[in-house]
Amino acid sequence: MKIAPTPEDEAERQRSLDSMGILSTPRDPELDRITRLAERIFKTEMVAISLLDGDRQFLKSRVNLAVSETPRDISFCSHAIMHDAPLVVENAMNDDRFNGNPLVVGAPHIRSYAGVPLSNSEGYKLGTLCIIDSKVRHFSDPEIETLKDLAHWVETVLALRYTERSQKQLLLDLDAAHRDVMIDGLTGVWNRRGLEELLAREMTSSRIKGGSVGVFMLDIDHFKQINDTYGHLIGDKVIQGIAAIMSSSLRDHDIVGRFGGDEFVCVLPGLRLEQTLYLGYKLCDTVRDQCRVSDTNGDTIPITVSVGATWISNESTGLYEPHEVLRIADEALYEAKENGRDTVSYHALDRHGSLDGPK
Template identity: 65%
Template sequence: MKPAPIPANEMARQTSLNTMGLLSIERDPELDRITKFAKRLFGTDIVAISLLDNDRQFFKSHVNLSVSETSRDISFCGHTVMHDAPMAVSDTHKDERFIDNPLVTGDPKIRSYLGVPISNEQGYKLGTICVIDSHTRNFSDDEIATLQDIAHWVETVIALRYSERSQKQLVSDLDTAQRDALIDTLTGIWNRRGLEELLEREISSAHIRNTPVGIFMLDIDHFKRVNDTHGHLVGDKVIQGISEIIASSLRDQDIIGRFGGEEFVCILPGVRLDPIMFLGEKLCQTIRHLGKVSNKNGDPVEVTVSIGATWVPPHIKTKYSSSQVLQMADDALYQAKKAGRDTVCYKPLDVDRALD
């Protein structure tokens, strides 16, 4: 038997899987509907949607399996996720990778297998959907293409489930190491990596649901001067204060994070275009009035922010990457700085730069 290999990006893949909150035993009716449909369509003994979690293969949905997980090293799906293409095995007794595999020599006595990788919006292969028989079977090109279409269906459902999870749920799912990787230690809000993952989530969800997403990129004006004049401890207090003001000024479903240094990003799911500028200006105004901390002498240190805004419209055929959206918000931020700071500028997305 050839043990299932481990992908080169395993640490990042596992972190992305954990962040999505899929590794619960709670059944998902839509995924169960998919596996039952595939069972009727292919007529195989077994259908399963599996997720590769550390050293186990966890079955998120399955038909005719008596277990909810197996060891990852004996999993067929562990081999499948190493490639972009489907993996078809017509006879395990003639395949050196699987001939003496415990899942072949014992229950469920796998003789033929067809699996298609399932990926998330970040491109990480989370697991597979597979159809399994206890007899030999040559899968046709049409059958392989059909299972690929079903895999896209699974990916859509998974993306929607991820988008439905609140920030509190997402944070509660993180262990200490994952929290350190995704949460900014100074402010307790998302860091750049966490923001990029969540923005991908919101863009994907908006594309599926035909809803908009607004994005703000904020930069504390003249922050270097604050550090140079009052010291880094005061600078840290300014950053913490600004993060608290932003969090209290936005809705519970809005996502905020520290993008780096004195920069913040706000993701506003479902917000219409009309109030974008108004919301940005109100945020500038609130920070102008409340964004004060005391220096070592007890004197107030006043700060302002500049904001760059962009908006992902609904009902569009093109899909934007998080990097494209953030770049447009950053371009708008540059315009706000150039316009004199303590203001907000809006820049629409450039359709020519969109992904097909």
């Protein structure tokens, strides 16, 4: 028996798995449906969806397996995630990696195994969908292709469960240390790291559900002049005021964060293309009308913002990384500032997001 090596990116892989929040959830009817279907298709004795968590193999869904987890170091799946291709073992007794394995020499007496690695949207291998028998078995090429199709279905369900978690749930799931690195200390909204993680989540959800996402990048006009004239304490109040205005004026499931300095980002799931410019101008109007910060003499300081906007269709989400979407919004923001500030500029990702193209 040979123990599988640990992936070089194990720490990152584990963090990615933890962030999905799928380990501590109840049994999933959709995943159970897939494993039952696999049992019928392959007429196999055992089926499992495994997730490799720390030093254990956790069985998220299983058919005809009595335990919900095993030690990771004896799991077949720990070998499977080391490769992109399916792991196929037709006779474990003749395989040096497994012939002394407790799961082979003892219950459930594994002889044949076929497992397809499961990856998440970040590309990390989480575990496998595997079919197992206590008898020697040959797996045909069409059978392996069918197993790969079912594994893709599992990946889609896991991605959906990940994206369905709300911002509030994400905050509850974060431990204090992790929360501190994702929340902006001055405003209490998401910081750049949190924004990038949540934008990636919404892009994945859009791709799966056929939805869309609007992205706005805002910059406080002449903020350096505000700091130089009134001091940094007043500047901080302006930043806090704008964060509060955006958080209260948008929908509960919209995402507001401070990208850095005097820049903010809003991520709006489900925004229609034709709403994009209207909402951008509404944000400008809302900040101009509601941001009431006074100087030391009690006079209100005029505050405006410039907005760069873009829009992500479900056709676009698989073509762009979150940082590329933010870059395009930032380019639109630069144009808005060049056009006189207190205005909105829109840049399309592609023809699907053209204001003159398909809606």
